[in-house]
Amino acid sequence: LAKTTQPISMDSYEGQEVNITCSHNNIATNDYITWYQQFPSQGPRFIIQGYKTKVTNEVASLFIPADRKSSTLSLPRVSLSDTAVYYCLVTSNTGKLIFGQGTTLQVKP
């Protein structure tokens, strides 16, 4: 299972774009990269998943370079309600997810 490394915390202001980068140097050929958001006392919520290049949905974009050793979650125009912990995970063929510390994003007014 590929280990992921991401910043422990980040601060931002409302309306700004936030980019959270995650490194996963040991990612395997068939692995996917998945990002989750978690609020206190709730289960993680799926944000986005990708394999390579760029993926975009209604809430975020995910950028993955050609070597796939890192990925960047981009949240456009964050609001106070985006304050949460964000987890970057690598999904292997076993399906098992090993959570790291995640990135605590604090959005300020």
Add this chain to the structure above:
Amino acid sequence: GAVVSQHPSWVICKSGTSVKIECRSLDFQATTMFWYRQFPKQSLMLMATSNEGSKATYEQGVEKDKFLINHASLTLSTLTVTSAHPEDSSFYICSARDNRGRTDTQYFGPGTRLTVL
């Protein structure tokens, strides 16, 4: 995204009793579900992998006789905490694996807060 439910959302029990937590995938079938626990201010810790129709696979350090897992159908997995003690108090979260399409995604339940008195 797919929806996963858990029941109950919170439970308080006396030390020595057993507690059962249900995890259901509501709009898809999941041959594999996972159970996690999370202590305050910490990340999720994988406890076990639950496979429909077979025995669960436990992570190292997790007592299989204490945390009984049953995955009797493609939409339901249960976790029973047997002879619960205060140190078992935690936030238990399940997830269901959706690998029907080209991708492989886990969807999480809302969690169950267990407090053992």
